[in-house]
Amino acid sequence: xxxxxxxxxxxxxxxxxxxxxxxxxxxxxxxxxxxxxxxxxxxxxxxxxxxxxxxxxxxxxxxxxxxxxxxxxxxxxxxxxxxxxxxxxxxxxxxxxxxxxxxxxxxxxxxxxxxxxxxxxxxxxxxxxxxxxxxxxxxxxxxxxxxxxxxxxxxxxxxxxxxxxxxxxxxxxxxxxxxxxxxxxxxxxxxxxxxxxxxxxxxxxxxxxxxxxxxxxxxxxxxxxxxxxxxxxxxxxxxxxxxxxxxxxxxxxxxxxxxxxxxxxxxxxxxxxxxxxxxxxxxxxxxxxxxxxxxxxxxxxxxxxxxxxxxxxxxxxxxxxxxxxxxxxxxxxxxxxxxxxxxxxxxxxxxxxxxxxxxxxxxxxxxx
Amino acid sequence: xxxxxxxxxxxxxxxxxxxxxxxxxxxxxxxxxxxxxxxxxxxxxxxxxxxxxxxxxxxxxxxxxxxxxxxxxxxxxxxxxxxxxxxxxxxxxxxxxxxxxxxxxxxxxxxxxxxxxxxxxxxxxxxxxxxxxxxxxxxxxxxxxxxxxxxxxxxxxxxxxxxxxxxxxxxxxxxxxxxxxxxxxxxxxxxxxxxxxxxxxxxxxxxxxxxxxxxxxxxxxxxxxxxxxxxxxxxxxxxxxxxxxxxxxxxxxxxxxxxxxxxxxxxxxxxxxxxxxxxxxxxxxxxxxxxxxxxxxxxxxxxxxxxxxxxxxxxxxxxxxxxxxxxxxxxxxxxxxxxxxxxxxxxxxxxxxxxxxxxxxxxxxxxxxxxxxxxxxxxxxxxxxxxxxxxxxxxxxxxxxxxxxxxxxxx
Numbered sequence: 001x002x003x004x005x006x007x008x009x010x011x012x013x014x015x016x017x018x019x020x021x022x023x024x025x026x027x028x029x030x031x032x033x034x035x036x037x038x039x040x041x042x043x044x045x046x047x048x049x050x051x052x053x054x055x056x057x058x059x060x061x062x063x064x065x066x067x068x069x070x071x072x073x074x075x076x077x078x079x080x081x082x083x084x085x086x087x088x089x090x091x092x093x094x095x096x097x098x099x100x101x102x103x104x105x106x107x108x109x110x111x112x113x114x115x116x117x118x119x120x121x122x123x124x125x126x127x128x129x130x131x132x133x134x135x136x137x138x139x140x141x142x143x144x145x146x147x148x149x150x151x152x153x154x155x156x157x158x159x160x161x162x163x164x165x166x167x168x169x170x171x172x173x174x175x176x177x178x179x180x181x182x183x184x185x186x187x188x189x190x191x192x193x194x195x196x197x198x199x200x201x202x203x204x205x206x207x208x209x210x211x212x213x214x215x216x217x218x219x220x221x222x223x224x225x226x227x228x229x230x231x232x233x234x235x236x237x238x239x240x241x242x243x244x245x246x247x248x249x250x251x252x253x254x255x256x257x258x259x260x261x262x263x264x265x266x267x268x269x270x271x272x273x274x275x276x277x278x279x280x281x282x283x284x285x286x287x288x289x290x291x292x293x294x295x296x297x298x299x300x301x302x303x304x305x306x307x308x309x310x311x312x313x314x315x316x317x318x319x320x321x322x323x324x325x326x327x328x329x330x331x332x333x334x335x336x337x338x339x340x341x342x343x344x345x346x347x348x349x350x351x352x353x354x355x356x357x358x359x360x361x362x363x364x365x366x367x368x
Numbered sequence: 369x370x371x372x373x374x375x376x377x378x379x380x381x382x383x384x385x386x387x388x389x390x391x392x393x394x395x396x397x398x399x400x401x402x403x404x405x406x407x408x409x410x411x412x413x414x415x416x417x418x419x420x421x422x423x424x425x426x427x428x429x430x431x432x433x434x435x436x437x438x439x440x441x442x443x444x445x446x447x448x449x450x451x452x453x454x455x456x457x458x459x460x461x462x463x464x465x466x467x468x469x470x471x472x473x474x475x476x477x478x479x480x481x482x483x484x485x486x487x488x489x490x491x492x493x494x495x496x497x498x499x500x501x502x503x504x505x506x507x508x509x510x511x512x513x514x515x516x517x518x519x520x521x522x523x524x525x526x527x528x529x530x531x532x533x534x535x536x537x538x539x540x541x542x543x544x545x546x547x548x549x550x551x552x553x554x555x556x557x558x559x560x561x562x563x564x565x566x567x568x569x570x571x572x573x574x575x576x577x578x579x580x581x582x583x584x585x586x587x588x589x590x591x592x593x594x595x596x597x598x599x600x601x602x603x604x605x606x607x608x609x610x611x612x613x614x615x616x617x618x619x620x621x622x623x624x625x626x627x628x629x630x631x632x633x634x635x636x637x638x639x640x641x642x643x644x645x646x647x648x649x650x651x652x653x654x655x656x657x658x659x660x661x662x663x664x665x666x667x668x669x670x671x672x673x674x675x676x677x678x679x680x681x682x683x684x685x686x687x688x689x690x691x692x693x694x695x696x697x698x699x700x701x702x703x704x705x706x707x708x709x710x711x712x713x714x715x716x717x718x719x720x721x722x723x724x725x726x727x728x729x730x731x732x733x734x735x736x737x738x739x740x741x742x743x744x745x746x747x748x749x750x751x752x753x754x755x756x757x758x759x760x761x762x763x764x765x766x767x768x769x770x771x772x773x774x775x776x777x778x779x
Contacts, residue, residue, distance in 0.1 A: 041513055042513050042516035043516060043517070162397070165419070244582055246510075254760075330512065330513050331511075331513060332510070332580070332582055333510040333582045334509060334582070335582055335585075335586070336585075336586055336759060336761045337760075339585060339586070
C-alpha cells in the first residue's frame, strides 16, 4: 500500500482517473440538468421514465430517482455507443473522424491545471490539482482555444454547405472573444500580484481570495472587479458556443451547424466536449472570480475533512454557475452572427481595455 | 429481375456545376423543403454571398393535394373536412368561411345564435393560430421557452374544441346552413376560464420576448415591407396591417355580426418584423376581448337554419320519428345540400389573412368549380423581393414573422 502511495506515477494515475471520472460524470449529469431544468422552465416534467432494473425497483427510492431522471444519462450515453455509425459518402473521411477527437481533447486537457480544493496538513497546504504548474491560466487559455480547430475541421471535412457555414462562424466567433477574455483576466492577476508574487498559478489566486478586507468583505475578485467578471462571463458563453451565442449550431438557420453530418459516438464526443468545456469554464470562473473553495468568514478545518469540504464548496459554486448557463440558454433568444461580432469587437473589447487601464491606474495609485 | 444501378454522382462535382450556373463564387443553398425553420415544406433556393442572401427563389407545391379539384367530386358538406386541412392551425375558421361562402351562394341567412357561435369559433381559431404564430416566431429567434408557453395555452383551446365537436385538431364543425351541433352545457364558462388564464401568459410573453433587447435588435428594421409593396403583392392579414394598411374585413365588410362587438384593429408603422410581432400580440388581446363580449351576449334560439329544408339535414331525433324528415335527411346525405345555380366569391378575415372561396354552381349538391384564394400563398409571393440583402440568420425571423401555413399555400 505504501509503495503505491509513494510511487508518484501511480498516484498521478489514480488522481487523473478520479478527476476524469468526476468531470465525465458531471458532464453526463449536466446534460440531465439541462433537460430537467429546461423542462421546469417550460412547465414540463423533463425526463422521468428511464428505469434501471434493480435500483429502480426499490420501494420509495426507485420511483423517486426515476422521476428525477437519474438513470437518463446512462441511457443517453449507451445510445451514443451502440448506435450505428454511418459516414456520409461525401465527407473527407480522415478529417471527418479526426474532428470530434480534436474538439474533445482540449476540453479534457484544461482540467489538469484547474485546482479544485486544498489539503491542509501540519507542514503546510497542499493544492488538490493534477498539475500545479506556474503558467496555469496561460495553459488554460492556450489549450481551450485549440478546441475551435475541431469545429472548423468538422465544418470543412463534412463537405456540406450548412456545416461549412457553421464552421466559418465558429472560427470567427471564438477568435473574437478570446481577446476580450484574456484582457478581462489581466487585472485579476495584477491585483493579486502582492500576495502571489506575480504568479499565474490558479491555486495562488484562489488562496489570495481567502483573505478579507478589514476582516469583513471577502476578497473575492467579483466584488471589486465586477466589470471584469461580467466580460469574462460573457466571453465564456461565447467561447463555449452556448446560447445566446450558439451561432455555429443555431438550429433555426443552419439545421445543426457544424455537426449536421455527425451521428452516434462522433456526435457524442462533440456533445461531451461542449459540456466538459462548460464545466471547466465554470470552474475557471469560480477559481478566478468567486473565491474558489473559500467561504466568506469561515475558515476550512485542516485534514481530510477540510479537503473534502473544500472540494464540495468548489463543486457547489461550479454547479451554480452551470445552472446559470442553462437558465440563460432557455430564457434568451439567439443573437445574429454579425451582432455577436459587433458585441465582441465594438463593445466587449473596448470595455475590457478600459477595465484593464482603470485597474492599472488604481493599482499604481494604491502602491504609491 | 435485373438490378439497375443508379449513380448519384459526385456530390461535390454537382455542387460545383450548380455554382457555375449561378456565376462564380456564390454559394447556392437549399433551405427546405425539410428544414427546421421553414414550417412545413417551403423550399427556398438561396444564393449566398458569404452570409448575405443575394437571391431567393421560393419553391412551393410540395404539399399540393388538388383540393380545388377534389371539391368538384363531392358534396358541399363532404368538402368541409378538406377545409380543415387548409390552414390547419386555426381549422375551425376555414370551416366557417367555407360554409358562409356556400350560404351566400344559396342566399341563406343563419339564425343569430348560429352566427354568434360561429363568431366565437372564429375568434378562438384566431387566438389559436396567433398563439402558434408568435410562439414559432420566438422559437425561430432562438427562444424555445416562449413557444412552450404559447403552446400550453393553445392546448387548452384544443380541449375546448374537443368539448365542442369531438375533434381536437381537424374540427369540421360547420355544416352548410348550420353547425354540427349546439354548444354543450357549460362550455361558455370553460371558454371564459381559458380566456382569463390566457391574459397573464400574454403579459409574460411580452416581458420575455416583446421587451427583450436581443429580440428587439434582431427584428427592428428587418424585412421592411412598404405600404405600396404590401398592397401590390396582395398581402393580407396581420402582415398587411403590420405595414400600416388598416384593412380588416371584420371592420370594413362585417360578417357574422362583427359590427356589434367592440374591438380595435392594430396597424404597424414601419412594416418590419417587429411590427408584425406587435400586431399579432395586440390582435390576440383584441380577440380575447371579442370572445368575452360574445360569451356575455350569446343569444338563444335555433342554431341552424330551420327553414332551409333542402340544405341542412334535420336533427336525428326528428329523423327517427317523422317520415318527412327521414326523406329530407336521406336526400341531403346522398345528394348534398341543394344549392341554386350561380357563382359567388366570398372572403373572410382568417387568422393568416383573407381566405376566399370562389364557387361556381350548376345547381345540385356538388360545386361545378371551386377556387381557393389562400392568404399564405399570396403573402409568400413577396419573398423574392424581401429576402435578398438580409443574412442567412434573418431568414427564419422573416419567415417566422410571416406566419404562413403550407397546407393552405399549396392546397
